[in-house]
Amino acid sequence: MTRKLFIKTYGCQMNAYDSARIADVMAPHGYSLVDDAMGADMIVLNTCHIREKAAEKVYSELGRLRGVKEARAAQGSHLLIAVAGCVAQAEGAEIIARAPLVDIVVGPQVYHRLPEMVAKIDRGAAQALDTEFPAIDKFDNLPETKSAPGPSAFLTVQEGCDKFCTFCVVPYTRGAEYSRPVAQIEVEARHLADLGVKELTLLGQNVNAYHGVGPDGEIWGLGRLIRRLAKIDGLLRLRYMTSHPRDMDDDLIATHADEAKLMPYLHLPVQSGSDQVLEAMNRGHTVDDYKRLADRIRRARSDIMLSSDFIVGFPGETDADFQATMSLVREIGYAQAFSFKYSPRPGTPAACARKQIADDTKAERLSALQDLLREQSDAFARRCVGEAIDVLFERPGRHAGQLVGRSPYLQAVHARAPDTLIGQVKRVRITEVKTNSLAGELSQPCAVVN
Ligand code: 5AD
Numbered sequence: 001m002t003r004k005l006f007i008k009t010y011g012c013q014m015n016a017y018d019s020a021r022i023a024d025v026m027a028p029h030g031y032s033l034v035d036d037a038m039g040a041d042m043i044v045l046n047t048c049h050i051r052e053k054a055a056e057k058v059y060s061e062l063g064r065l066r067g068v069k070e071a072r073a074a075q076g077s078h079l080l081i082a083v084a085g086c087v088a089q090a091e092g093a094e095i096i097a098r099a100p101l102v103d104i105v106v107g108p109q110v111y112h113r114l115p116e117m118v119a120k121i122d123r124g125a126a127q128a129l130d131t132e133f134p135a136i137d138k139f140d141n142l143p144e145t146k147s148a149p150g151p152s153a154f155l156t157v158q159e160g161c162d163k164f165c166t167f168c169v170v171p172y173t174r175g176a177e178y179s180r181p182v183a184q185i186e187v188e189a190r191h192l193a194d195l196g197v198k199e200l201t202l203l204g205q206n207v208n209a210y211h212g213v214g215p216d217g218e219i220w221g222l223g224r225l226i227r228r229l230a231k232i233d234g235l236l237r238l239r240y241m242t243s244h245p246r247d248m249d250d251d252l253i254a255t256h257a258d259e260a261k262l263m264p265y266l267h268l269p270v271q272s273g274s275d276q277v278l279e280a281m282n283r284g285h286t287v288d289d290y291k292r293l294a295d296r297i298r299r300a301r302s303d304i305m306l307s308s309d310f311i312v313g314f315p316g317e318t319d320a321d322f323q324a325t326m327s328l329v330r331e332i333g334y335a336q337a338f339s340f341k342y343s344p345r346p347g348t349p350a351a352c353a354r355k356q357i358a359d360d361t362k363a364e365r366l367s368a369l370q371d372l373l374r375e376q377s378d379a380f381a382r383r384c385v386g387e388a389i390d391v392l393f394e395r396p397g398r399h400a401g402q403l404v405g406r407s408p409y410l411q412a413v414h415a416r417a418p419d420t421l422i423g424q425v426k427r428v429r430i431t432e433v434k435t436n437s438l439a440g441e442l443s444q445p446c447a448v449v450n
């Protein structure tokens with residue numbers, strides 16, 4: 001009997017990867033993935049705990065699901081509800097206390113045990129909870145992906161974080177840094193390439209801290225791993241995220257210079273442009289370190305563009321600190337960036353700091369920063385007009401005869417092109433900037449491209 005599984009993913013790409021793997025884990029047990037919660041037999045909320053808003057969204061969703069579950073019970077069937085991901089890890093049994101409709105709470109390190117937990121509920125248990133950090137490798141217990149994820153896929157190579165930035169829950173929810181062995185990653189990458197994947201984004205909370213065991217028994221860094229994966233036929237593009245400025249070593253920077261498959265786009269969060277704030281955040285680098293690093297990366301690969309994350313309103317942040325962030329943004333020039341109001345997270349050191357910033361100040365700073373970042377990303381998009389840019393076509397566009405793909409800088413690009421070009425990289429001349437995308441034309445007429 002097949003049962004329908006619906007997974008709702010919150011937060012980062014690591015969760016998107018985990019959701020795909022949860023589907024892989026459940027498939028052999030008769031669960032097929034559907035893209036609508038209505039009519040599903042099992043709903044998994046794969047959650048994010050990074051900011052308060054993200055965590056609260058989960059409880060709102062559970063509130064909405066209560067009626068659905070009750071209606072289903074009135075018809076004599078059971079809707080299984082599981083909470084996975086970082087809220088599950090951070091709050092554990094608290095979730096069931098607050099939302100008793102939840103059947104299963106499963107942490108990010110043990111979702112390979114989900115089938116056993118479902119079986120336990122099927123046998124009549126009221127609830128099942130597992131938020132362990134087991135010593136055995138979850139990745140050894142995950143089945144192979146069976147269905148093609150499309151031309152672009154994620155592959156988690158590293159998990160966890162030992163940096164303990166004072167605002168961040170990740171070291172608590174995802175645990176200590178762990179790097180998967182090179183051989184295990186290579187098998188998964190080759191398998192994805194066989195399924196038609198052309199672009200791989202290597203993921204990790206601290207991906208450039210990667211230090212996995214290589215086939216030679218030595219410890220390999222991320223640069224070496226990337227050069228190895230770049231040898232896989234069929235893979236055309238490689239990316240990685242998210243990186244910490246402290247872990248950009250010479251070899252990784254050199255890989256940007258030497259490896260054509262590595263895209264010239266790097267997410268390198270700085271969080272703040274003030275040394276005092278960076279110090280209070282325990283980031284372990286100064287503004288000057290970051291600027292010099294950006295310089296070295298640009299010298300290695302002149303067409304590289306950077307993106308970043310910023311937090312405004314960190315405890316103690318003065319107007320001058322905030323202006324220093326604005327200056328750094330002006331100096332570096334980002335293609336794109338994410339910015340957030342500081343959100344105190346339970347259990348993290350900064351949450352107890354005395355000088356919390358008022359919400360209206362945070363809101364003002366965020367809006368000024370976002371205006372500046374938007375100006376920069378708009379200017380970058382305008383600079384692309386007239387350029388011929390390589391686009392990996394991923395899927396049909398909204399209009400007939402049109403495809404959508406990604407530029408090396410992850411911009412969405414629309415162009416008139418036949419479906420046969422899905423999964424191929426083609427040169428597109430950019431003609432126009434749209435709201436959240438670029439429009440262009442194939443540089444060569446369709447008849448001669450293939
Ligand atoms: N408040 C606001 N933003 C945060 N981030 C992490 N923790 C917090 C927090 N407590 C942001 C950082 C990080 C991104 C993933 O989320 O900018 O790089």
Ligand code: SF4
Pocket residue numbers: 161162163164165168169170171205206244
């Ligand atoms: Fe969080 Fe800092 Fe680790 Fe990034 S480096 S996951 S912000 S603790």
